[in-house]
Amino acid sequence: xxxxxxxxxxxxxxxxxxxxxxxxxxxxxxxxxxxxxxxxxxxxxxxxxxxxxxxxxxxxxxxxxxxxxxxxxxxxxxxxxxxxxxxxxxxxxxxxxxxxxxxxxxxxxxxxxxxxxxxxxxxxxxxxxxxxxxxxxxxxxxxxxxxxxxxxxxxxxxxxxxxxxxxxxxxxxxx
Amino acid sequence: xxxxxxxxxxxxxxxxxxxxxxxxxxxxxxxxxxxxxxxxxxxxxxxxxxxxxxxxxxxxxxxxxxxxxxxxxxxxxxxxxxxxxxxxxxxxxxxxxxxxxxxxxxxxx
Ligand SMILES: [Zn+2]
Numbered sequence: 001x002x003x004x005x006x007x008x009x010x011x012x013x014x015x016x017x018x019x020x021x022x023x024x025x026x027x028x029x030x031x032x033x034x035x036x037x038x039x040x041x042x043x044x045x046x047x048x049x050x051x052x053x054x055x056x057x058x059x060x061x062x063x064x065x066x067x068x069x070x071x072x073x074x075x076x077x078x079x080x081x082x083x084x085x086x087x088x089x090x091x092x093x094x095x096x097x098x099x100x101x102x103x104x105x106x107x108x109x110x111x112x113x114x115x116x117x118x119x120x121x122x123x124x125x126x127x128x129x130x131x132x133x134x135x136x137x138x139x140x141x142x143x144x145x146x147x148x149x150x151x152x153x154x155x156x157x158x159x160x161x162x163x164x165x166x167x168x169x170x171x172x173x174x175x
Numbered sequence: 176x177x178x179x180x181x182x183x184x185x186x187x188x189x190x191x192x193x194x195x196x197x198x199x200x201x202x203x204x205x206x207x208x209x210x211x212x213x214x215x216x217x218x219x220x221x222x223x224x225x226x227x228x229x230x231x232x233x234x235x236x237x238x239x240x241x242x243x244x245x246x247x248x249x250x251x252x253x254x255x256x257x258x259x260x261x262x263x264x265x266x267x268x269x270x271x272x273x274x275x276x277x278x279x280x281x282x283x284x
Contacts (some may be wrong), residue, residue: 057238
């Protein structure tokens, strides 16, 4: 029987945590300069595979850039933020990254996350922080499937969980 | 299974994505309080059969605390609201009154 989807572990990507008052003009400017996007609303990710920004909480964003650009982007963001009370932290090497691709990729995540993954409920460009089996994770939907982020310390565990979930038979109830 | 809407994320959270935080709207009494006040803060709780107010944290999501109003007998959820408040919003109290006429909880009714 064919797997539900393909799971691949991706190399570390440039990830920057930005915390502060997201309504501030200087924060908007810093995000724009970092990835060319505005401030996402809750549950949203803006941008493409290379540069993106995702909503993590009412006072936190995750800025994604190419790995090699992180330090330059952080410097530019800190400069744009000026004296504003905010936090910019490089978390690139503290995250595990996975890609779940294929027509039934949503079924793989639905097996291990308490999230409504009907295409109508969770479409392309939506972002969700949630529980993946026993650990915290976040994922978003793109054109070919989902990218999943977790803490690097539990990445081997997530690798195992996703690797197991893809072998399940297709249900089809989420289509 | 309990499902609460996180007022910050706007998503329906499964209970397993949340951490319980006990009773809502407790006032903290510290070193200069009376023994009765300190005992009340630490130990005295409502334990109602019906309308109840609780604190929950979206621990696997945005990480924020919020409030929830629900019924301990039927597990019906009346609503959730921000943590940055001393009492439930009037609209939520009205909604509870429509479903449970005559309800009261501490000083709220
Ligand atoms: Zn939340």
